[in-house]
Amino acid sequence: MTPKSNDRPVLRVAYVGPVDVPSSAANAQRMLGLAKALGLAGCEVVIGSAADNHEEAVAFASGTRIEYIRESATNGNTRIRRIVRGLVAGDRTIRWLNRLDPEPDVVILYGTTFSYLVRLLRWTRRRQIPLVLDVVEWYDPRHLPGGVLGPYAILNEIAMRYAKKAAGIIAISSFLADYYRRAGLPTVTVPPLFEPVASQPHATMPWNDGGSASLTIAYVGNPGKKDRRTLENLLSLPDALGSLRNAIRIRIVGVDRAQASAAVGRMPETLPAEVTFLGSMARTDAMTEVARADFTVLQRPDRRYTKAGFPTKIVESLILGTPPLANATSDLGKWLVDNENAIILVDDSIEALVEGVNRAWSSQGTFDRSAIATRAAKAFSPASWSGVLTNLLKDSMKRGL
Known part of the structure; x- marks a missing residue:
């Protein structure tokens, strides 16, 4: 040394x-x-x-x-x-x-x-x-x-x-x-x-323009057992959204369909068209997916292990200027502000995610992504x-x- x-x-x-x-x-x-x-x-x-x-x-x-x-x-x-x-x-x-x-x-x-x-x-x-x-x-x-x-x-x-x-x-x-x-x-x-990200986050365009645009939601990581609920909810989300299902796109990075099936223990025979599994990719490519998404999503149950940890995925999302859809486990309530840098979900249920996605759709791209990235860069630098x-x-x- x-x-x-x-x-x-x-x-x-x-x-x-x-x-x-x-x-x-x-x-x-x-x-x-x-x-x-x-x-x-x-x-x-x-x-x-x-x-x-x-x-x-x-x-x-x-x-x-x-x-x-x-x-x-x-x-x-x-x-x-x-x-x-x-x-x-x-x-x-x-x-x-x-x-x-x-x-x-x-x-x-x-x-x-x-x-x-x-x-x-x-x-x-x-x-x-x-x-x-x-x-x-x-x-x-x-x-x-x-x-x-x-x-x-x-x-x-x-x-x-x-x-x-x-x-x-x-x-x-x-x-x-x-x-x-x-x-x-x-x-x-x-x-x-x-470290703060050098490039500016991708600008979010209003998606509620009469139905021709779509809202992109991303999950990036290996869900394992901690994020099993998130994966289950994402797979159920299109059917649960009703008429809004055709307006969303769900991109899952880190696992392919077979790995996701092993993680959740079950998989629909017919995968919803709105869900795309991108499998494992280099970190830089995964972060590009986060930056291009309109929102990321993470839902975890209220347990000792979720109180004790701190999801790195949320920090990475904020630094890239992408607001997360997440329930406030761990210390997230100290860092996430509803309708400012995130949409805070009431819990880890599919109903909470549906409510959050509906709010995300109604926001019409009003989140200031540059401000989100700037504040996060300082807070987590x-x-x-x-x-x-x-x-x-x-x-x-x-x-x-």
């Missing part, structure tokens, strides 16, 4: 976790956003990527670089070996930390993966280095391999409590921040961070959070180990 000049950086930070960086995945984007924020504050950040990559260290941004630890399981492993590897991962990260010269002032761990947490707490205590956790989820045990009584679910519940032994917490939501703040930990709430993050790391160092 050699500084780029003779001046010592504000802090030397090692940022690690079970994440393949760089990639388009939300967890990788989270790490890159926080690393940029710290770099802008004068910190020297090295990201220990779990990616199975033979490349040498690569420069990422000012004061930041990525090194490859190869902690991830290889594609050639069997499913059982991948599960076992997932339960014991972290040993290569420790060996990598041992090689850093000079040692970091602070170690940040993305998430609360139990195998990482135990190893890193032991390593940082031996060296009197604070361990700060970037906590972004409280998983629903039903969503994890093995279900409620499986090893992942049990270890996750243990880890969320064991995390109170850390020196500080960067929480992605107020729900998580409040949980760890009650334990007396230095804690800050930091949403997903992204790494530069806006540099001081908050750096102060949290310094407070964690003062707390003692």
Whole structure:
């Protein structure tokens, strides 16, 4: 971790976790956003990527670089070996930390993966280095391999409590921040961070012009189990809209029809003509789909895991100037303003989505997309959070180990 000049950086930070960086995945984007924020504050950040990559260290941004630890399981492993590897991962990260010269002032761990947490707490205590956790989820045990009584679910519940032994917490939501703040930990709430988009968002033209135009709604991502409700509702939306169905276009990016069928557990024999599956695509192309849409959509149930997380999709949509149709889970109520930068849905039901789409249609393109993008660029910019993050790391160092 050699500084780029003779001046010592504000802090030397090692940022690690079970994440393949760089990639388009939300967890990788989270790490890159926080690393940029710290770099802008004068910190020297090295990201220990779990990616199975033979490349040498690569420069990422000012004061930041990525090194490859190869902690991830290889594609050639069997499913059982991948599960076992997932339960014991972290040993290569420790060996990598041992090689850093000079040692970091602070170690940040993305998430609360139990195998990482135990190893890193032991390593940082031996060296009197604070361990700060970037906590972004409280998983629903039903969503994890093995279900409620499986090893992942049990270890996750243990880890969320064991995390109170850390020196500080960067929480992605107020729900998580409040949980760890009650334990007396230095804690800050930091949403997903992204660099402002250079190009202007696509202008939205009025679509309610007598029926010749259409309203485009997009969903981008891998729905998994978290967004199953969103996908179900989108597939049901054309029939539920009645006479308005011919005026909407639904574009689903990230999964094809077969993958969507596996996600929802069922699929209509005849796919509504208004629904198009675009499958997986490069991040830049996916973001182009978001920018071209009139609205994005995200509906999640009111559960502990939705309160604890923060949907990256919403931030990406706002930065591109595309207002979301979404119910206010997590901290979204703090960032979304109905009829200004979003249409807020009352819940995750199909009825709520129909009501929202009808309101979207009636708005006739009156949302100021440039204003939405400008406000979001400032609110979620790494530069806006540099001081908050750096102060949290310094407070964690003062707390003692």
